[in-house]
Amino acid sequence: MSKLAIAGGTPVRTEPFPEWPYYDELEEKLILEVVRSGKWGGTGRIKLQELEDKFAALQDAKYGITIVNGTVAITIALMAAGIESGDEVIMPPYTFIATATSALMFGALPVFVDVEPDTLLLDPEKVEAAITPRTKAIVAVHIAGAPANMTRLKEIAAKHHLKLIEDAAQAVGAQWDGTAVGALGDFGTFSFQSSKNINAGEGGIIVTNNEALADRAWSLANVGRIRGGGWYQHEEIGWNLRMTEFQAAILLAQMTRLDEQMRKREHNSRLLTELLADIDGVSTLTKDARITRHANHLYMFRIDPVATKQEKADILQKLLAEGIPLSPGYVSLNKNKAVIKSTQKWSGESRLYSCPNSERAEQEVYWLPHNMLLAEEKDMHDIAIAVKKVLSTK
Structure with missing residues (x-):
């Protein structure tokens, strides 16, 4: 081999790899439509509704709830699934810190179960040994875009009456055994942060096939309101965690590619x-x-x-x-x-x-x-x- 570039040799390559994000006139067109609509916030429900419907369908889910980012998406999914402060949540340690902090944000406790050595995905065969009376949920992380063993994890979750959340931040479009991720557990959460395969700078979404869970997640992210209720009808404690119409516009363009x-x-x-x-x-x-x-x-x-x-x-x-x-x-x-x-x-x-x-x-x-x-x-x-x-x- 030739002399290393770090030692003064000729590098293998000098040209850059493709830049990210990729965008073109479509993003600009849709953003301009939002600007001209005058409906910019998370209650505009023009581009946002279209995005929620299209993204949920992409992931084989019935319901989509857009949210400020992927970290908070996991937090809201856990809370909507009934996880409370002091409850234990099993998750893998080979993941971004947000998987753990999403639980710690409201006092739920991450319990780390090792990954499989050949996949770096949560090892289902080690999960059961970590279950205690305080365990209420499992978070399966689809690291790098590879779905975890959802067949086995669903069996374990059902056997022990645990909620199963899919951290699919890196797995837009991925499928396990013919079904898109996000539709396999009780909730699936995705990130639209700048590095992700489709992105709006920041943002996230929660998907589910359970209408009651979808309504609860929507309420928590919409200041405790209920769907179809009054503007000042707050039936539980929630927060304003909505995505904007601008982000939805960019994501609709990104999805076309x-x-x-x-x-x-x-x-x-x-x-x-x-x-x-x-x-x-x-x-x-x-x-x-x-x-x-x-x-x-x-x-x-x-x-x-x-x-x-x-x-x-x-x-x-x-x-x-x-x-x-x-x-x-x-x-x-x-x-x-x-x-x-x-x-x-x-x-x-x-x-x-x-x-x-x-x-x-x-x-x-x-x-x-x-x-x-x-x-x-x-x-x-x-x-x-x-x-x-x-x-x-x-």
Whole structure:
């Protein structure tokens, strides 16, 4: 291999990967329609209603409730499902901190159950051992856009009378065994934050097939009002957590490109998996055959630090110099000091969880963001060439 770019050699690539977000005249047209309508807020219900209907249908759900962001979407889903302060919520530790803070926001307690080593998704076979009389819900995180084992998790939730919430922030358009995520549990929650596969800068949505749960979630996000009730008819405590018409307009435009973009990401993901398979010390994650559609929000792969005799931080810097901007991924939440401290505050006790698979992923797993999968086939070859160059050159 040639001299590393970080040591003065020629980088594998100098051209940038596709920028994100992608937009065109459609976003501008729909935003202008909102401006001219004079109905800008979350009660305009023009673009918002259209978005809720179209997005719910995309995810095989009957009801959609738009909301300010994906974090609060999980909070409202938990509260609408009847989870209260002091209740325990089982979740994986290999996820964004918002999964945990969404419960901690109102005093529910995250209970971390380790992920499967080959998928980094919540391990259903470890969930039952973590259930206690205080357990009221399971949050399944569809990490990177790969659905968790919803068949098994639904069985466990039904057996123990637990609510099942899908944190599908990264999984717009994903499907498990032919059904879109979000429609499999009691609630599904999605994020429209800037990095997501469709985005409005910020925003989120809750979907469900249960009308009573949908009405409760709507009320909590609409200052405790009830659907069809009076403006000052507040029947429970709620908050103004509505999305705006501007965000809905952008998202409606973004949705028109989703299918085409998903196909391209899937094609490049398969190609990259083939290319990385030939590199010593590199392995890719397992994809369950029941994942009938992967959202590919992230492309994740492992580099074995023992086999390659290189530290993660060094590898990241070397690959960046070669023109490949990888991310180091999550810090396992069972070790996050803020989460541990907040959990202790709400529970009155010190709670520590052993999650070796998640902790190992922190040391070995690397991410490519989804916009890199919107590049061309030659760019996937560049990624593999750069990885091989960095791992082969000492």
